[in-house]
Amino acid sequence: MNELAAKRNAVTELMRISPLADDLAGLFAAAGHRLYLVGGSVRDALLGRLSSDLDFTTDARPERILKIVSGWADAVWETGIEFGTVGITKRGSTLEITTFRADTYDRVGRNPEVTFGDTIEGDLLRRDFTVNAMAIDLSTKQFVDPYNGLDALSARVLDTPATPQESFADDPLRMLRAARFVAQLGFTPAPRVVDAMKDMAGELRRITAERVQAELSKLLLGEYPRRALELLVDTGLAELVLPEVPGMRLAIDEHHQHKDVYHHSLTVLEQAIALEKRDGWQPDLVLRLAALLHDIGKPATRRFESGGGVSFHHHEVVGAKMTRKRLRALKYSKQIVDDVSQLVFLHLRFHGYGNGEWTDSAVRRYVTDAGPLLDRLHKLVRADCTTRNKRKAAALQRTYDGLEERIARIQAEEDLAKVRPDLDGNEIMKILGLPPGPLVGQAWRHLKELRLDRGPLSHEDAVAELHRWAEENGVA
Structure with missing residues (x-):
């Protein structure tokens, strides 16, 4: 992928969603803040597959974001506001706007101690892979790519902005995410990423089964799940999953x-x-x-x-x-x-x-x-x-x-x-004079077995078979 052509394609794809992104960027600029399209949204724009669900980041704090989008968004939700994220919908698109983050991890669980940052470069450093650590400044349509994500995307390589050891120690689920991106995008992990996955596979025990299952399901539903499964086996992660x-x-x-x-x-x-x-x-x-x-x-x-x-x-x-x-x-x-x-x-x-x-x-x-x-x-x-x-x-x-x-x-x-016995439960009870109970179920299953063996029976034959079963089983 030629870098200049890639940037041109990304901007063209970005303009496809205008004036939505432009309108939102204008709101933030008027309030004295910068707004960036970021992460997977930029990656997908470069790949020509941008969806209507977009991720943004900004220097504005969460309370400020709420004030800026109030009255403009069709709907606003604050489910992730403790993590700095405000979700909105506008004309059928789902947008998430997150304050710059500079999180720290205790490296016992995977949830960070949320710390708001002040620079886009710092925010991008904490992301999982360099292909997800690119941004577009919406006011200037300029790329921000401090960790060479565009080069990695061109080479279809998965690498980390920080060292893989730091990245996976912060969040071991990123090792499964690496396999998932292999399955979904056909990318190849960098050798240092594979080495870290082998050395740190045991860290995955910190992750809940529900999180592991979600990544495994996305992996299996990808275009190239075999490649991803082979990666899991070769790195030892499959032993845990x-x-x-x-x-x-x-x-x-x-x-x-x-x-x-x-x-x-x-x-x-x-x-x-x-x-x-x-x-x-x-x-x-x-x-x-x-x-x-x-x-x-x-x-x-x-x-x-x-x-x-x-x-x-x-x-x-x-x-x-x-x-x-x-x-x-x-x-x-x-x-x-x-x-x-x-x-x-x-x-x-x-x-x-x-x-x-x-x-x-x-x-x-x-x-x-x-x-x-x-x-x-x-x-x-x-x-x-x-x-x-x-x-x-x-x-x-x-x-x-x-x-x-x-x-x-x-x-x-x-x-x-719709295979069913030729007599239903009510008919069985009436013919044999039985009250509701397990005997009715046994008779029903017997008639169903006959239906499977012989095909449909006439009503007369079905009644005769029911009486024969009752006699053989001592049912009055």
Whole structure:
């Protein structure tokens, strides 16, 4: 990127949001203060991807900021005012204005002792990476770049304004942010940043699980999550975030087509992302987590067979339990925990399909067990084919095509998304003369199993089967 061209592009992009920024800068200038567009907003402007959410910094103190924007902003909130930040909205844009900061850290937690500063250079020094330590003086449209952020951006390198040791000691979460920027922007960390991440990985224990989870999710939803995950593994940070992932390096894939399950899983993740893009999906955290973790049960279930082979019996069952435990520890929502664990549990089911030997009953169970996760399961199973044998890969994809066609046919005939017993709970109670209670639930589940095995029953057949069940189970 030519520096002059980059600056010209940034100013052009900045003018796109004018007169909003100009109006705001005029308000601050009239009050005797300077206003700068700063941080990620400048980085994104240089990359041609500026959003309507903008970050500003100023020499004005928080109380003064409130007075300046009062009457001009459509809405004002003071949630972050103790940290010097005033949030406003104006014509659909979200703006955050923060007083220059010169914070100090106790290096026990990650929250700073907020100290207001007096210079833009001092404010930029405290930021995480040089690509986020650039500013534009809105009154003059001049760049402020004391730490060579533009050079780093041109080289697509992540470096820190201060030394990495100082930066990460102040806030260890910045090590995960480095990996996140690798995933989102495709940048490469400077060697000294990587070295510091290796030496200081243990500092991440100071960070709460919720903060770690938020960065991990953003990383996985990025454009290049494999690069970022490899960085986490290589620096030792993964041992603290997702230890099961580097743990997969110990397991040899049963097909002997890959170096190990670790690399296989990263390839599955990439292939799942390719299927998302093919079908026009937005980045899907549940699918990506499932792709990454689907084989984490293999190390615990690895067995060396007498003939020289390797087996991983029931690794999907063990993996589902491990997935649930890890995602709970990372404080993911119950829905995400349940969905990812279920996909891990189901990902191997297709391999019993053979060349289409499943009965319609087995197909119904596959669909019913997947439920609303069926489309994700389709992608996970297809992505899990990483063999380098093109003929074998094509055969597997054709077989899965056949399964999807059978699912579509049966769904069209029977509406599998709404599979229910042919008699509901009220009918069961009326026919058997039962009060509400566990026996009704048992009868309902029995009829649902019959519905999955045999398809829809007539009312007469359903009643006959209910009476047969009642007789066999001693239900009067």
